Amino acid sequence: MKKGLSLQAMKCSESRYSRCMYFASGALARKIEKLAMETWRKVSLSPSHGYLLMMVLDQPGIQPGSVAGQLQLSPSTVTRLVEKLEEKKLVTRTTDGKVTRIHPTAEGKALYPELELCISQFHEKLDGLVDRTSADHLIRQINQVTDKLPY
């Protein structure tokens, strides 16, 4: 019945490395990323691209640096993400002197309901696996620690 996992299958808490923040944080992030990827696939966007587009829809004219701050990504990563959304004709960039602004296109705007659906489905999916209270608590704790770590 159980397929292809005899060696790999392992609860992370059974690993001798699981007590290390490096693995704990990495393993969680990879699994969450995967879960999110499944959710956003229906709009042919990665979760990062999806959230970025959402931000641009909520805050039209937003600057890349502000995206980087809010999404906790490096400026260069934001540039790449925006490039891809631009290729897909979902956003445009305008530059005025030092300031670059990202604007949604009509096509991008049209995606709003679906993006909202992705977000709520992602949260539902998570709710089905982890009870809401402990997830919320975990998120708060993670953020507390993240805020203490250097940029």
Added chain:
Amino acid sequence: MKKGLSLQAMKCSESRYSRCMYFASGALARKIEKLAMETWRKVSLSPSHGYLLMMVLDQPGIQPGSVAGQLQLSPSTVTRLVEKLEEKKLVTRTTDGKVTRIHPTAEGKALYPELELCISQFHEKLDGLVDRTSADHLIRQINQVTDKLPY
């Protein structure tokens, strides 16, 4: 004084996206990865490579699939990691039928003390930023959630 961070600088808990597990886990993992990278730089290894080598030293003859399970990485990722350690002459691979085993070289073994140092320095560095009890607590909580998420 403060340099180059006006737009990006932001506590993650101030972001409207910080309440989402996707960002919380990703942001934490990226910051921890960075912290760890600084620590392992002195042995010219990424943290993943360092931990993998450590595992091979602790469990000589270990199979890639078991590494994948313990480190919560995909088998293909483990293959790439091992390839690089092999290039650096720190480990060798032997294949006997279906079974592949990873063995440390003398050069790899010689690195053991330094690897231990990296691990303890990483933990010290973390201790300097986040108090030990809450870090341990967080790790346990993360692992609990991770274990509930699908492979």
Added chain:
DNA sequence: TAATTTCATTTGCATATACAAATGAAGAAA
């Protein structure tokens, strides 16, 4: 105003990671 510094963004390059398909071998079933 000219020179310097700061800032936001982008580019070039490198790393980390995964999925899906391919490989090669072992075990089970016919």
Added chain:
DNA sequence: TTTCTTCATTTGTATATGCAAATGAAATTA
């Protein structure tokens, strides 16, 4: 034994991400 299935690993390809250097413009200083 021949075939089919399962398994562990590897390979091909793709995504995500970051650092350091480059760019171009604004702000500050001299």
